[in-house]
Amino acid sequence: MAWLLRFSRSSRNLKPLRHHLSLSLSQLTNPKPAPHLPLNPNSYHYHYNNFSNSNRGIRELFIPNSNSFKFRYFNLIKLGQNYGICTSSHTLKEDDGKKAGETGKNNNGKGYNVSWIDLYLPKSVRPYAHLARLDKPIGTWLLAWPCMWSITLAAFPGHLPDFKMMALFGCGAFLLRGAGCTINDLLDQDIDTKVERTKMRPIASGALTQPQGISFLGSQLLLGLLILLQLNDYSRILGASSLLLVFSYPLMKRITFWPQAFLGLTFNWGALLGWSAVRGSLDPAVVLPLYLSGVCWTLVYDTIYAHQDKEDDKIVGVKSTALRFGDSTKKWVSGFGIACITSLALSGFYANLGLPFYLFLGGAAGQLAWQIWTVDLYNRADCNKKFVSNKWFGAIVFSGILIGRLSS
Secondary structure (H helix, E strand, C coil), rough: HHHHHHHHHHHHHHHHHHHCCCCCCCHHCCCCCCCCCCCCCCCCEEECCCCCCCCCCCCEEEECCCHHHHHHHHHHHHHHHHCCCCCCCCCCCHHHHHCCEEEECCCCEEEEEECHHHHHCCCHHHHHHCCCCCCCCHHHHHHHHHHHHHHHHHCCCCCCCHHHHHHHHHHHHHHHHHHHHHHHHCHHHHHCCCCCCCCCCCCHCCCHHHHHHHHHHHHHHHHHHHHHCCCCCCHHHHHHHHHHHHHHHHHHHHCCCCCHHHHHHHHHHEEEHHHHHHHCCCCHHHHHHHHHHHHHHHHHHHHHHHHHHHHHHHHHCCCCHHHHHHHHHEEEEEEEEHHHHHHHHHHHHHCCHHHHHHHHHHHHHHHHHHHHCCCCCCHHHHHHHHCHHHHHHHHHHHHHHHHHHHHH
């Protein structure tokens, strides 16, 4: 009951100060005892400054101890907000334009953004889940959509696409994207530690060792191989050949200002593989324009994405199209956007898609134009918002191909 009385007393003291208190979330999640009072072992003891009256000095707040992770990260935040306490995270810069999010601590005591991984998965699994970016599914969507486009194009006129094949490619996209992230983090450990956005990745932060990362990569590739073996022989060879791009892409930022082009070649391999998995061979008139459209699309969204890190990239010495294009970025990506839509139209024409495809393609062109002309390239949060919106571009194109195929 002692902590309850103390908490009640502190709560009454807080009410008149609700607009003058500041308490960081890092203090909430990793409290330090006030220097002049003993710490009650059954409570968390916080202290804060009364900025409205400097003569009153340090004040105390006692909050009951709880081993519940969710209680500490959510109930305490709500409690603080009810009393006008600022619970913004100090791991995010205010000038990023991002809303301050909840932060936790990894095994090294460093901050990261809390996600469902940290709330619901066992501690031993969390670093691997972060390594595979399970809490950021946009990469899987961007890898899967060209596959789905291709599989649907390969369906015969008036027929639905092969749902079993779509399920296999969906699982494959999930695994290959995770493997690509693991390879990237293994090769870029020295760079990630110097970039604000990436320094808390599991390998860069030390939450996982390189041998652990390599073992995890082996398991991801093994599962991917099991999926590849479900395809025909032509597709097995074509799919295996993409591994050269998967392993070489992370090195490109050290060599060329066009790593986004190499990412496009890698991420859109499914545009070739999907068709071959259904038809057993390639039709260059259909799949090559489809593949080119995917590469151009990647140059649009990943250039926007790269603008988040351009200042850090200059310091570290890595290259990107964001640095290559500079203030001319919107002109460049507009050109790639036009090439993307034109190539999609050409692929649909040779695949004999019906009129609805072109109507949807017009909608996709509008979505892409909205991204390019409204993005604030000096605002990290807005760059990320536009980048993530590309899942809808992919969905619009897929819908157009599906309805166009059924109506052809």
